[in-house]
Amino acid sequence: MIRVAIGGPRGKMGQEAVHTIMNNENMELVAVLDHREIGELLSESPEFPASYDVPVFLDLDTLITMISPDVFLDLTTPHQVFEHTKLCLQRNVRPVIGTTGFTDEQLQHCTTLAKNNKLGCIVAPNFAIGAVLMMKFAAMAAVYFPDVEIIEMHHDQKLDAPSGTAYKTAQMIAEVRPSHKQGHPNEEETIAGARGASFDGIPIHSVRLPGLIAHQQVLFGGEGQLFTLRHDSFNRQSFMSGVTFSINQVMDLTELVYGLENIL
Numbered sequence: 001m002i003r004v005a006i007g008g009p010r011g012k013m014g015q016e017a018v019h020t021i022m023n024n025e026n027m028e029l030v031a032v033l034d035h036r037e038i039g040e041l042l043s044e045s046p047e048f049p050a051s052y053d054v055p056v057f058l059d060l061d062t063l064i065t066m067i068s069p070d071v072f073l074d075l076t077t078p079h080q081v082f083e084h085t086k087l088c089l090q091r092n093v094r095p096v097i098g099t100t101g102f103t104d105e106q107l108q109h110c111t112t113l114a115k116n117n118k119l120g121c122i123v124a125p126n127f128a129i130g131a132v133l134m135m136k137f138a139a140m141a142a143v144y145f146p147d148v149e150i151i152e153m154h155h156d157q158k159l160d161a162p163s164g165t166a167y168k169t170a171q172m173i174a175e176v177r178p179s180h181k182q183g184h185p186n187e188e189e190t191i192a193g194a195r196g197a198s199f200d201g202i203p204i205h206s207v208r209l210p211g212l213i214a215h216q217q218v219l220f221g222g223e224g225q226l227f228t229l230r231h232d233s234f235n236r237q238s239f240m241s242g243v244t245f246s247i248n249q250v251m252d253l254t255e256l257v258y259g260l261e262n263i264l
């Protein structure tokens with residue numbers, strides 16, 4: 001049995017993950033972390049059935065002291081995730097991080113911490129297998145199509161932009177494509193931001209609309225042709241096989257892994 005604690009249980013991803021772990025025969029949900037008073041047990045929160053008698057903590061340090069989970073699954077917010085990950089790594093709890101919004105410096109700090117403590121940690125910008133494949137295929141295609149733009153589209157409650165997936169996609173493309181200035185050299189924006197954000201010269205466009213879940217296109221342009229890679233998550237169940245896969249995998253790791261493509 002892998003003893004799992006979840007941060008952000010009432011959230012859109014958190015609720016799905018709670019049900020997933022509760023129904024997994026190799027995992028036990030031993031605690032959850034919230035930042036609002038919702039009662040002593042998860043079952044007191046209206047989102048969950050009466051049978052979910054899982055203790056709720058408002059402080060991660062106390063949760064770790066009282067429960068000592070094997071794994072902490074973070075599905076909270078970009079503002080909290082770094083502190084949670086650091087604390088887990090310092091207290092011998094393996095973090096599985098779904099929350100996006102890490103800076104490069106924060107990721108580097110956690111990488112060093114995990115290595116020094118020989119502790120597994122997974123930072124997964126996207127748990128959906130199709131999205132992971134899209135990122136891998138994008139890196140393959142960029143060798144042949146150096147002119148590329150990313151369009152990511154999400155629900156309008158998302159806090160961070162660009163998405164963690166778009167950022168990772170751009171990083172993976174930048175690693176393999178020859179250094180390249182694309183577009184017209186004299187291009188000018190008449191409205192600031194019209195050409196999107198830029199990662200190493202790769203434009204990233206972020207769309208936020210109600211009704212969307214999580215969608216991304218990677219567009220490659222070549223002479224007389226357009227090659228498009230697209231992934232759509234139509235619900236949050238799409239992330240759950242990646243969540244359980246990561247929880248299983250992190251038990252055997254002794255370092256931080258950034259992106260599921262590295263362990264699939």
Ligand SMILES: NC(=O)C1=CN([C@@H]2O[C@H](COP(=O)(O)OP(=O)(O)OC[C@H]3O[C@@H](n4cnc5c(N)ncnc54)[C@H](OP(=O)(O)O)[C@@H]3O)[C@@H](O)[C@H]2O)C=CC1
Pocket residue numbers: 007008009010011012013014033034035036075076077078080097098099100101124125126127128239
């Ligand atoms: N890696 C992946 O595959 C995926 C990653 N994500 C990422 O996961 C994160 C969560 O997404 P989503 O579920 O949509 O967001 P939600 O806003 O629906 O959920 C976040 C939850 O965390 C709670 N929360 C906020 N701060 C804390 C804290 N300090 N301690 C404990 N709980 C806290 C919020 O409570 P309250 O609302 O009361 O403030 C809320 O219930 C985002 O960063 C998102 O980008 C999302 C989907 C897939």
Ligand SMILES: O=C(O)C1=N[C@H](C(=O)O)C[C@H](O)C1
Pocket residue numbers: 100125126127154158162163164165166213214215
């Ligand atoms: O906030 C979301 O919803 C999602 N966040 C992740 C991201 O930023 O890439 C993963 C997925 O796109 C859903």
